[in-house]
Amino acid sequence: MNHPLAALRPPLAALGMVIGLAAGLGASQTHADPVRAMPVRDFIDTLAVVTHVNYTDGAYVNVHNVADDLAWLGVRHVRDFVPGGSPPFDSYVYLARRGVKFNFLVRTNIDESIAQAAALNTAVPGSVAAIEGFNEIDNFPVTYNGLKGAAAGLALQREIYARVHGTPALTGVPVYDVTGYDPKLVDTRARSADYANTHVYPQNGEQPTYNPNGDRWLPAAIGSVKKFDLPMVVTEFGYFSMPQSGWYMLGVDEATQAKGVLNGYMDAAAAGVKRLFVYELLDEKPDPQKKNAEMHYGLFRNDNSPKPVAYAIRNLTTILNANMLHRATAASRDALAYTLADMPVSAFSFLLKKKDGRFVLVLWNETPIWDRANGTPLTSPPASVKLDFAASIRRVDVYDPLVSADPLTTYRNQRQFAVDVPDHVILLEITPGDSAGT
Incomplete structure (x- = not known):
């Protein structure tokens, strides 16, 4: 697993936040000056997705499907772990040569992780777009020099930052922050991260930004790291397509997943988020009886057929790319x-x-x-x-x-x-x- 199944309800202080979005109740939005537009190419560059090329016992074993699906969507940025022993390094080279840009999560061995990222960036220059610290240290704890918990994760992040910026083959590659610590207890990310980083999974089948009960999932997540005054990424966001009822659940049907993901992409870009990674590209394994929610986050089903959300993203990028x-x-x-x-x-x-x-x-x-x-x-x-x-x-x-x-x-x-x-x-x-x- 690579994400929390139960994101916390946003703090009350953040519920009223809507960052960078225009809204007005029953009134005109009158612009005294013309509105400046974001170039389409910059918007499309914010669209990203999580992959698991490192998984060799499910849908990701077919790396050609991964490349074809990304090209079909019109999305080139992915988040994955750095290459390990399996699958072969050549799989990542193949994807990179197909135009895929990687945000690489480090593995436990930092030196090996950075060396592997550097090797790929050397083999296919420009293929490594970012290096990210450890994933959700609250859910997957790490230790370091006698430290445990958040203290260990934050110390390791400083090591990652220094090692990446000291590696010539990764010159210019930014470092995304570690996830899973409490930002309220940290004053600065200087010499630790080039980008603030957060995860958000809207609960209860709710919209990403506005909900009448006051939940503001994406703005609350953005607000939690805004004090660091860094550009920002959201490296996990999504809904799984296994309908659920009740409170603090993430499952919806496929049509609702498409709405939430498309709105989330647009909310994030409008809020100034550099890149939002939707979890995830493929349903990892078959689950016909719908007993394992983890197997239903994909934009594509396990048999590689597109869900409505995949068609929606493809339509979006097709419309925007047409000239x-x-x-x-x-x-x-x-x-x-x-x-x-x-x-x-x-x-x-x-x-x-x-x-x-x-x-x-x-x-x-x-x-x-x-x-x-x-x-x-x-x-x-x-x-x-x-x-x-x-x-x-x-x-x-x-x-x-x-x-x-x-x-x-x-x-x-x-x-x-x-x-x-x-x-x-x-x-x-x-x-x-x-x-x-x-």
Whole structure:
């Protein structure tokens, strides 16, 4: 196991936190200045997934499937343990040559772990994107020079940091922090980590950021390490697709898993998280009787068939990567003026920009998606949100990545219109009025 099955309820002090997301109860979101957009390439670089290439008795034994699945998704960043004795080192070289970028968790032997990471980065330059300290030292304790518990894990993290930054073959490779210690008891991560790190698993089938009962899973996790004033990663996040009922559970059906994961990716990017790793790529082993929740976190089932969440991620990256046949004349513009009216408190927006000059306005409404008492999905009516772009827009294509990579609706030469925002991410691809056509 590589994650907690019972994440703690966020502290009361953090429940009101929503970081970097735009929301307003029944009011307009009026922007005095145009909104600056994140480049699509930067957003796609935040998408990541956990793999277990080191597991040789399940779905991960077929390393070709791992590479093909990642390419099909349009995701290249993975989190895994550094190569060990099994599978062979060549498996990691193969993945790296297919474009996979590794965040490597260290093993117990730090020297060997760093040497293996350095060897891969030498064999395929740029394939090691980060080195991460020990995983969840509260669940998997370590010892060091007579120290135990968090003290040992924090001391080892300083060793990892020094060794990585002292290894020429890993020059420029950042160090992600250890997980599983109480940030409230630690004042600084200087000379210990380049990135703050946290894990979050929304409980009770709840949305990642907004829930009417006050739970703010992702913002609370981000808030817990914000004081370190470092860029941030979330190296585990997810839902397993084995429906559950009750309190402090993680299981939902496959359709709800797709909503939660897609919203989580967008919440994290909008909050400034450098990279969010969804747990995990593949259901590790068959579990037809659904007795082992651990076997159902995958984006793909054990037989390598895509779940709805895999289709949704592929649709998302396909839509974002698609460009016009001709570059837009407004390609140098990095911001867009718009107003959103009647946005509920549970709804969010985030602006992206394609390299051809078009914008993508992302909207999502984090209303309840799971009936925790009965263990069944919920669907709330969409919110009708009014958009005003301050000037006529040449074209707006509306996409729902849970449905298709093709537009569901197209608006032409309009300044104002209303759009229904559901409980999951939708995309409005905007061709400004001064842009060239396709």
